[in-house]
Amino acid sequence: MEARPSTVAGATAQADPDSVPGLLARGRSLCTPPLRAAVARLAPPMDAVAAYHFGWTDRLGNPTAGDGGKAVRPALALLSAEAAGAPAAAGVPGGVAVELVHNFSLLHDDLMDGDETRRHRATAWTVFGPAQAILVGDALATLATEVLLDAGQAHGTTPTDAARAVRLLTTATRKLIDGQARDLSFERRDAVTVEECLEMEGGKTGALLAAAAAIGAVLAGADDRTADALERYGHHLGLAFQAVDDLLGIWGATEVTGKPHWGDLRQRKKSLPVAAALAEGGAASRRLAELLADPQGRGEESEEVLAGRAALIEQAGGRAWTQDEARRQHKTALAALDEVPMADAVREHFVALAEFVVVRER
Amino acid sequence: MEARPSTVAGATAQADPDSVPGLLARGRSLCTPPLRAAVARLAPPMDAVAAYHFGWTDRLGNPTAGDGGKAVRPALALLSAEAAGAPAAAGVPGGVAVELVHNFSLLHDDLMDGDETRRHRATAWTVFGPAQAILVGDALATLATEVLLDAGQAHGTTPTDAARAVRLLTTATRKLIDGQARDLSFERRDAVTVEECLEMEGGKTGALLAAAAAIGAVLAGADDRTADALERYGHHLGLAFQAVDDLLGIWGATEVTGKPHWGDLRQRKKSLPVAAALAEGGAASRRLAELLADPQGRGEESEEVLAGRAALIEQAGGRAWTQDEARRQHKTALAALDEVPMADAVREHFVALAEFVVVRER
Known part of the structure; x- marks a missing residue:
């Protein structure tokens, strides 16, 4: 992938990668x-099902070397506490709760979407059955609320701030569920608008990153203005992340993404590059719309056919638009950060983390 | 059914049915x-999926005359507020939140258990598909927390008491999920002990009735001792309810239960009468154990064969034990109620509601 948003003009801090x-x-x-x-x-x-899903054990329950992914959300939650002038540790219950909600949604989404692999491993529902995936997802979402309420009793957080954190995370969870509902409804349609796509991605990806970026500050007693600006940083960072993810879903190499080549095109996923290409309206755009509306050969397209579609998306400007969109969202995220007074070192870390999330071919 | 626990000695209030x-x-x-x-x-x-599930609309979205069941939990939540000396309306967010959690669990349990009808209607997953049942269940659980937190902003409840109510309901939700996990694990076993069965039923039925009976008082600012006693009332009422439900599942008439005749026996459900009969150890008990361990003809037993099993359960004392257990749990529930100072009229209503829940052939 060529998209490589550099540090954006206007940010007051430099990133230290x-x-x-x-x-x-x-x-x-x-x-x-x-x-x-x-x-x-x-x-x-x-x-045991949860331990397998998190990557801590194999399907027989033996410990593995896996560490459960990049853990960007916990890192954000800790920085968020520091943004409010508290020690990083004040954000820990927030980082834990956000990871619990993230994994609740992965367990349920993998089942709803019929996805059989995640992070190069068999998904939990394929190993333990659909009922366990539903049940353990439910349990993780419930644990998230308990962890935050416990923070109001044990971690030096006031009960009021713990309740604010529950509110923040619950609202994010509902947006996450709304995003998944929109995503499922897209499957029955031939096309979606760019706006619909952004709204869906704002729910599925933006909402929880927004909560992660603000939850540490909320637990540390930050005012609503600070929390709101940090939420916007996380929300736009999530949209930038998703734009890059959509590009990788079409043009990314399998060894980087861990997903099959042309996977998003094979599934006729309504991602940003596709929506932008369909909105352009020129010859390539119209040809793409015809192909996507054709039920013939659905899911059985050859590599060659899919490569042809990728080329049409690029000709109709879908690739370039999405690259620009990633830069725009990245820039908006950093601008929100500028509204919050915080130590320079903390700001630099937020900027570095944003660049890491957006520039993923590194 | 013959079980008809009358008003229990020791209660300070009479029921007014x-x-x-x-x-x-x-x-x-x-x-x-x-x-x-x-x-x-x-x-x-x-x-729309939720409106269908609640019985407010048919599958096409047209309004129906259905009112969504008996609504015992909301009635308990309102009484609970009155027990703390507050107006019934103070318990409304609690009644709403408990109903949301109850229906979250119905949506997910019906799917996990493969149940195709509920309250004489097709279950939501059979009409709208498994993905919608998962998603809408998730959404209802999330809404429950939001409704309680909103009570801290709009209903004259303090934010601290709203957070206490969230804690109460979240803990109940986790016990509910634990109970369903135990129930699913029973399916792979030939027998369970009475203690295991009570623990499972305490989670699946007791936990949410306990929360309903205490949540109004918590929202109204009652102390922990009051909330704890009301929770115990609801918990034991739930166990009494479930004992009666288990009896009806075997000996109840289809027109009362809305379920197929001998349904629980056909599914080899590990309910209290079966667990008690297996624990007795006499000749009928041993014969029952042999039959339940035999994989032959599973799920294809004739009415005659199932009637024979019901007779064995009765000979081994499983029916009488469960009738006694319903009376014991009912009595324990009323004893917990006696620990809470409240207006006589409110206490009489709690007693009447308990009798209604336990004596269901009326």
Whole structure:
């Protein structure tokens, strides 16, 4: 992929890309132990299903070396507490709760979408059956609320701020569910508008990153204005991330994405490049619309046919528009950050994390 | 069914059975409008799926005369507020939230259990597909938390008490999920102990009735001792209800239960009468154990064969034990009620509602 949004003009802080591995490692090392402790409270066999899903064990229950993904959300939650002048540790219950909600949605979405692999492993519903995937997803969402309420009793957070954090995360969860509902409804349609696509992606990806970016500050007692600006940073970062994800879904190499080549095109996924190409209205755009409306050969297209569609999307400007959109959303995210007074080091870390999320071919 | 627990010795209040229809009607009339308003906030098509599930519309979306069941939980939530000396209306957000969680669990359980009918109608997953049942269940659980947090902003409830109510309901939801996990695990076993069965039923039925009985008082600012006693009333009432339900599942007439004759025996459900009969250890008990362990003819037993099993359960004392257990749980529920100082009229209503729940052939 060629899209490589550089540090955006207007941001007051420079990114230090070297700081990102440390930020992610800190998020993991502070949040994984309480995350595991929360999951261990589930009744058997839900604890084992969850441990497999998080990548902590294989399907037989043996420990694995897996660490459960990049853990961007916990890293954001800890920075968020620091943005409010608190120690990073004040954001830990937020990082844990956001990871629990994220994994609740993965368990349910994989089942609803019929996806059989995630992070190069068999999805939980294919290993333990649909009922366990439903049940464990439900349990993780419930645990998330409990973890936040516990913060109001044990972590130096006031009960009022714990309740504000529950509100923040619950609203994000509902947006997440709304986004998935929109995504499912797209499957029955030949085309969606760019606006519809952005709204869906704002729910599925933006809402939880927004909550992650604000939840540490809320737990630390930040005012609503600070929380709101941090939420907007996370929301636009999520949209930038998703724009890049949509580009990788078409033009990304399998070894980078862990997904099949041309996978999004094979599934006729209504992603941003497709929506933008359909909106353009020229010859390539019209030809693409005809092909997508044709039920013939659905899901059985050859590599060659899919490569032809990718070329049409590019000719109709869908690729370039989405690259621009990623830059625009990245820039808007950084502008929201500028509204919050915080230590320079913390701001630099937010900027670095944003660049890491958006520029993923690195 | 012969089981008819009468008003239990030791209770300080007499039941007035005539008051029950009024209590249920009050619960419905105060809680249904805000319940519908909450559901209407869901993004399409989730709002329509939920409206069908609640019985407000048919599968085409046309309004029906259905009122969504007996609504015992809302009635309890309103009484609960009155137990704390507040007006019934203070319990409304609690009644709405408990109904949302109850229906979240019905949507998911029907799908997990493969049940195709509920309240004489096709279950939502059979009409709208599994994905919508998962998604709408998730959305209702999320709405429940939002409704309670809103109570802290609009209904004269303090934010602290709203957060206490969220904690109460979240803990109940996790017990509900644990109960369903146990129930699913029973399906792979030939027998369960009485203790395991009670623990499962305490989760699946007791937890949410416990929350309903306490949530109004919590929203009205009652102390923890009051809330705890009301929770115990609801928990034991739930176990009494479930014991009666288990008896009806075997010996109840289809026209009363709305379920197929001998249905629980056909499914080899591990209910209390079966667990108690297996624990007895005599000749009939041993013969029953042999039959239940035999994979032959599973799910294809004739009416005659199932009638023979029912007779074995009765000979081994499973029916009488469960009738006694319903009386014991009913009595324990009323004893918990005696710990809470409240107006005589309110106590009489709690007692009447308990008798209504336990004595269901009326």
